[in-house]
Amino acid sequence: MEMTDRLNKNFLVQGWLVILLCLVFGGSLTAVQLTLSPVIEANKKNEILQIIPGLISEENSTAINKEATLPFTVSPFYVNSEKQGRHLSYAVFEAKDKDGNISGWAARASGQGYADKIELLLGLNPEAEKITGLFILEQKETPGLGNKISEIKWRDQFKGKKTDKAISAIKGKAVNANEIDAITGATISSKSVCRIINQMVGDIRPPLKMKLEESVHEKK
């Protein structure tokens, strides 16, 4: 019975249960993902829609007001840009008030933070010349240090900053108009947020200005 002995010692035969479990679970997880991913995408979109009013208005933000009715109509679109041969695409949300005038923009960008990807939503005024708000959508920075970039107190520093010069995070006290205080012990996380913002603003400011002119033109 050397043949059956050899067959039994074969790894694939020994691992048949594991292989079968892999196939079964792979199939079930695919089914779960197919059913649930629309719901999850809708959740993410709803979260963004609820954040946008607070981002566009310039008063100091309190916690996200879930019961607030949207005074704006929000429509998403993509801004594409070519940079050194690389194709970049930003999701931008256009907020229009009830008269059809553009009240502001919310642009989503992501980039490398200290630990992992940081995804943020930046509020801009209609001319894309001033930052009206910042919200961190996703981050996995160090708890207690880097994850303070999600705190309202730190994010409110960005409100009112002009976009003509790059924003930099300063260790210690920020002095100039284009500087913000980095978080003590989390310089890299703070600088990463600034870098992500600066990169995106540089890429989308001209297209947004054009869109504003188009919409003003249409209304005439």
Next chain:
Amino acid sequence: MTAEPTAPERFIRGILPENPTYRQLLGLCPTLAVTNNMKSALTMAGAVLFVLFCANVMVSLIRNLLKPHLRIVAFTLVIAAFVTIVDRLLAAYMYTMSKNLGPYIPLIIVNCIIIGRCEICASKESVLKAASDAIGQSIGFGIGLSSIAFFREIIGTGMVFGTRVLPQIWPDWVIMILPPGAFFTFGLLLGSVNYMVNRKNTSIKNRDSMK
């Protein structure tokens, strides 16, 4: 040799006598991480209940097909699949809570309670015993988590389940909701549990020696 515990015995044992947090000291990473408020603690306990129950039942169903040298691989596969399902369900139906719990839901895969129960109980016992073991241990884990979360939330923020219960003059000890507070609370509670258990054991010994 003592007989193997029956299904109801396994259920009762998991709650207090073999409590995973205070007696077995297992699964301490999520215990310390998600107990800064009651709602997160209970969500984690619910997620672990789902995973532990499904994993125990599944492993018990296939226990006669497991090869000894591949059983850990099989356990991990089963557990990982159910944890992924729980993670997606939370992201779909409890989105904010899913973001609060962050990486700790996927980390349930490496929670020693679950793979421990699969190895000790589910791979050797019938489905009914495995299921009742799972439910008992999960209730015990939930008790462990909530006891710590209760103190951390009320001392650290004056709130329970997000509603304020302590008067405004209470200065919120913010450190309680930060990592050091987790260690303080857990250490003190564990010490208290050990003290009570020792006292009970000595009184039983005294009572038996006086007979």
